[in-house]
Amino acid sequence: MYKNKGLEVLRLGIDSHQERIVYLNADCHVVQSEGFTSHSRVCVDTGIESIIASVNITHNGLVTSDQAAFSEAAWRALGLKGGERVMIKHAKPVNSMSHVRSKLYGGKLDYPACLEIVSDIQSGQYSDIQLSSFVSACTADRLSNEETLALTRSMIDVGERISWDQPLVMDKHCVGGLPGNRTTPIVVAIVAACGLIMPKTSSRAITSPAGTADTMEVLTNVELTQEKMQQVVAQEGACLAWGGSVSLSPADDIIIRIERALNLDSEGQLVASVLSKKVAAGSTHVLIDIPVGPTAKVRSFEQARKLEDKLVKTGKALGLEVLVHRSDGSQPVGRGIGPALEARDILSVLKNHSSAPVDLRDRAVYLAGLMLEMAGVVDSGAGVLKAQEVLDSGEAYQKFIAICETQGGLKEIPKSSHQVDHLASCSGIVTHFNNRCLAQLARLAGAPNSKVAGVELLVRLGDRVEKGQPLFRIHANAKGEMEYALDFLAQHSDCCQVSGETV
Amino acid sequence: MYKNKGLEVLRLGIDSHQERIVYLNADCHVVQSEGFTSHSRVCVDTGIESIIASVNITHNGLVTSDQAAFSEAAWRALGLKGGERVMIKHAKPVNSMSHVRSKLYGGKLDYPACLEIVSDIQSGQYSDIQLSSFVSACTADRLSNEETLALTRSMIDVGERISWDQPLVMDKHCVGGLPGNRTTPIVVAIVAACGLIMPKTSSRAITSPAGTADTMEVLTNVELTQEKMQQVVAQEGACLAWGGSVSLSPADDIIIRIERALNLDSEGQLVASVLSKKVAAGSTHVLIDIPVGPTAKVRSFEQARKLEDKLVKTGKALGLEVLVHRSDGSQPVGRGIGPALEARDILSVLKNHSSAPVDLRDRAVYLAGLMLEMAGVVDSGAGVLKAQEVLDSGEAYQKFIAICETQGGLKEIPKSSHQVDHLASCSGIVTHFNNRCLAQLARLAGAPNSKVAGVELLVRLGDRVEKGQPLFRIHANAKGEMEYALDFLAQHSDCCQVSGETV
Incomplete structure (x- = not known):
């Protein structure tokens, strides 16, 4: 040369x-x-x-x-x-791009092709233009079950892999699309308080206003090395870490950046992203929550069923026990949408505050109950009661605090500098929340980059409200972002609909 | 705000x-x-x-x-x-990206959607990541005839449009994929010498080592304003301009940059790119050359037939008469691959040099003949003879020089500073050229950015060669690029195959 x-x-x-x-x-x-x-x-x-x-x-x-x-x-x-x-x-031409082109032309991706692509992505050989083409080639339902498995395997194989020397390593995941559905930290606290091993790693937000890692970062350090993660789990039985900082499925975070820029989140890549992180993290049992609703990420039971099929089959091929729970996705969960606001909801549930959001609590207890049954800690049907008990007794809260302290200390939740209330334009009943509009509103207000930004819901579906009553509060830390969110809100009145009464 | x-x-x-x-x-x-x-x-x-x-x-x-x-x-x-x-x-979110996402999810692009997308692309609203997703969404045969028409119309409608006040405005185009197939300048010279109007605009290379605009730029100025173009055509009946400099279908050049980076050139976008430029340029009759061969861009007659169908139907819907000619795409045309080397071939044909490449001459004469028949200048079947006559008499050469002079003057063809000959490793018959490998070799040597770079073929299919005889010469203007091309050549021995004789 x-x-x-x-x-x-x-x-x-x-x-x-x-x-x-x-x-x-x-x-x-x-x-x-x-x-x-x-x-x-x-x-x-x-x-x-x-x-x-x-x-x-x-x-x-x-x-x-x-x-x-x-x-x-x-x-x-x-x-x-x-x-x-x-x-x-x-630079030599990136040879694996020929597989991407072949996929665009209707070809199939096998394991060697996926491994070449994912290795090249991980080592920084793909330009943004090439990454975008790969993401677009695999979007929607363009990946078959075999291709999804090949992609998942290759994403596992280019990263690190943790082994726990435990027969049962629990994990849970929510496919997202439902603002504020931040059950994971509560479930981890309950499950770990029952003596199970749950080394939880989470992603940052893709197209949502917050991912679990974004929310947990408000409360403690989530950027753990693999050694630190193992120390936390050895001590507390569980952790709540950002997946990217431990090099599990490292290509995933590069792909996620492009999906975010395109506002795309495809089925096959979703399965590969979720399951590659689980297998690399050494999990044996995974509970996956799929919220279904007209404005959630998964809109129909048909779509949920297809996704469930892909998750269970791919999991099985990888030696992973996958249980899918389809949940109500008709409205946001809890009060907060955005990292700091969601963190506040989580703490209030764990502390058994009388003002804690009941829906968030109920969902977390139900999912934790399923996990306890899945692990054989309790008989089938007895999970929810056991989970309830551990939460009520304060054991879950103590476990949560212990995990945060071991990860680097519990942090004070910061507050936003700008708040604006959105008021009901008429009296009536709250009949509809548009999850997508609310999520975009929270993003425009600055979430997840600005931790304190987001939307705080002040009413629920079915509530009776008076004209002029606040429906939700927008939080932002920059005047420009608040103005931007308000601008969007002025054009999207269906974020929260009140059907007026004839007086 | x-x-x-x-x-x-x-x-x-x-x-x-x-x-x-x-x-x-x-x-x-x-x-x-x-x-x-x-x-x-x-x-x-x-x-x-x-x-x-x-x-x-x-x-x-x-x-x-x-x-x-x-x-x-x-x-x-x-x-x-x-x-x-x-x-x-x-910036406000780019709303038209929702159409791109919908297309990726299997939706259809109608005219309003295409117009929104193309307008946003033209006004610079798309990031490279978004452009790449759009190109990937429309690649291969993903655009139906209706979508192709909608995209073509929208690409015309966002740019300028030229009117010639002439009943017959001729045009030709080659879909590419065959290195050195630079017939256009010769065809234009012949057709214009017969008194027809042919205001030719061409693209720069997408994935090839040279486009007609790159090659013509070696010989004269091709960046004409619309006024200059009209003046040249008024005076000489024809021009050979770069399409991008006259704002005809301006979104096309932005899209082409991304296709080049991805090495993708899709069917629907190809039709939209070609026909939008023709309609915007005010053409009424277009001859399209589709070379077909195992290593050409179009590899089978089935594929050529589909492309022909799309070109003719889309053309008809736009009021354009389209005639498709399928030509032999088994080996490069002429001797040169790369802007300056191809310019040399063109001049030698126009000057009737005894050493002029016969295949390039024959192809140009045949295509020019078809155009003369299409325009009714001669009876059906008499086109080739007439074209031959105009070329032999020197009228075509004089017309070509006149066009170059009017566009800004005829330039001296520059020579490369580095040349390396590739020798036959055995005696035998030349049995195979790999168009793709030869094109990539020319690109690695620096074409089209370096005008003088490329590959000069010294033998043709069927030639008998001796061991050690030069098969082709690589030209480059930078030592690094020459080394890079040689590196590639060492790994791709099938650029030109000689089947050895048993002595």
């Missing part, structure tokens, strides 16, 4: 998100000898580390012709400190 | 290709009040122009907290000169 003399590294301090960019002067000898243009994909080599990056050409003194400047993601990936020199050459 | 005080503009001189990026300091008040992070999509407003851009956050003194710095594409789109102040707020 052609060798150039190397360029001096420069840190520009530009955060281009996960994209790895190298900025080169138009007059640089490497640019000229290699014929680089903006968007060329190149291989940057320090002699110790090498990465694939995209070129941006600069036309003034920002970068000299003897320098190679890097975006923050590229700088970190190369492990640079400053003072190094790097060699830059053309 | 929330108003901020505005930020001073700064030109960083970073060329991020077509992507519009605004670089903001992490401490900037707008970043904090609006809650921007890297990859936020924002609206930047100068008071006169406004654009959608992606945010990159900077963490040092590169950009001060009172400044907004811009990539070159963003700077140009805003028409900045320096000294202006801009307002920045969250």
Whole structure:
């Protein structure tokens, strides 16, 4: 291969998100000898580390012709400190893209193809444009059960895998789409208080205003190393960690970023994302909650049934016991939508506050009960009573606090600086919540990036309200975001509908 | 809407290709009040122009907290000169992406949906990630005839449209996939020499080493304004211009950039791309050449037939007469693959050099003959003879030179600085050319960005060669690119196969 003399590294301090960019002067000898243009994909080599990056050409003194400047993601990936020199050459074409093209043309993805794709994604070889094409190729119901299994296996195989040396390792997951449905921390606390092992790892939000990891981060540290995670579980029987920080199914977080930008969350990739994390985390028994409702992510029982089939079959092929529970997805759960607001609901349930949201409590108790039965802790049918008992006695709360303390300490829940109440425009009965609109409202207000942002529901379906009564409260930490949310609300009056009475 | 005080503009001189990026300091008040992070999509407003851009956050003194710095594409789109102040707020979600998602989920794209998508693409509202999803959603045969027509119409309707006040306006197009098949300039010269009107606009290369616009740019200026184009056609009856410079179907060039990055070129988008440019250019009669061969873009007659059907039907619905010719796509045409090498072949045919490639000449004459018959200049069956006559007499050459002179002058064809010959490893007969490998070889050598780069074929199918005899010559203008091409060649010995004789 052609060798150039190397360029001096420069840190520009530009955060281009996960994209790895190298900025080169138009007059640089490497640019000229290699014929680089903006968007060329190149291989940057320090002699110790090498990465694939995209070129941006600069036309003034920002970068000299003897320098190679890097975006923050590229700088970190190369492990640079400053003072190094790097060699830059053309990157080889990403061969696994031929599998993506073949899939777009109606071909099938087998395990070797998936492994090549997922390995290349994990090692940063895919540009955002290529990632988006892969996500689009696999979206909707385009992946068969065999392809879903192949993708799941490959996502497991490129990451780390934890072993617990336990016959029963419990896990639960909610496919999402129902704002505020944050049962997981409560279920973990109950199940662990009953002596079961539940090393829970969660994702951050994809298209929702909060994922369990976003919400738990309000209460404690969730970025645990694998060692720290094992220490927490050894001590408390459970943890509540962010999956990405322990390198379980690492390609998943890269794919999730693109799904978020596209507001797409496909069936096959959903199954692969969920089950790859479970298997890599060493789980043996997984309970999956699928909320079904007209404005939830899963809208019909037919759709839920297809998803259940894919989850159970893929799980079985991977040696995982999967139980699916389909729940009511007609309205948000609890009062809060957004990390901090949801964290407040969770604590109030665990503390048995009289004001705790009953629906969140009931759902968590029911799911925990199913898990206790699944694990054989109680006889079939006796799970709910046992779960109720552990919650009422305060054992679940104590277990939750112990987990948070072991993970790095319980944090104070922060409060938002801006609040605006949305009022009923007439008297009547609350007849409809649009989950999607409420979720988008919370996102526009800043959730999940702003922890305190979101929507706080002040009424429930079927409540009688008076004209001018607050229906929900928008929380934001930036004036611009609040204005943006209000702007959206003005155009989407069906977030919460009140059917007027004839007086 | 929330108003901020505005930020001073700064030109960083970073060329991020077509992507519009605004670089903001992490401490900037707008970043904090609006809650921007890297990859936020924002609206930047100068008071006169406004654009959608992606945010990159900077963490040092590169950009001060009172400044907004811009990539070159963003700077140009805003028409900045320096000294202006801009307002920045969250961009509204791109509503037309819901149509892209719906298409991915199996829905159909109608005209209003296509128009929304194409308008948003043209006005720069789509990020690269969103563009890639749209291209992937429409790839392969995913667009029905109705959808293809809707997409074509919308691509016409967002751009300019030329009217010629002529009953017959001729055009031709090759769907590509056959390296070196550069008949268009010769056909235009012959047809125009016969007195027909042929205002030819061409694209740059998508996935090939050269498009007609890339090749013509070696010989003359192809970036004509619409006024200049009309002046050239009024004077010479024809022109050979780059389509993008006259704003005909402007969304096409944005889409093409993404197709190139993905190495994807889909059927529906191909039809929309070709026919939208033809209708916008005011053509009435279009001849379309589809080379068919095992390693051409179209590999089977079945595939060619489907494409023909889509082209003819869509053309008819748009009031365009479309004639499709299926040609032999088994080996490259002419000797050169790459802009300058192909330009050399074209001139040698037009000048009736004894060494001119016969296959290129024959194809051009045949296609020109079909056009003369289609236009009624000669009777059916007499086209080829007439075309031959005009070429032999030098009238076609004179017409070609006149067109180049009127467009801005005939240029000298540049020569490459690096050449390497690839030799036959045994004696025998040349039995196979792999068009795809040869095209990729030419691209790796630098074509089309480097005009002189490419591959020069020294033998044809069926030729008898001796061991050590040169089969083809690689041309490059950068040592790195030559090494890269040779590296690829070492792994792809089937670019040109010689079947050895038993001596």
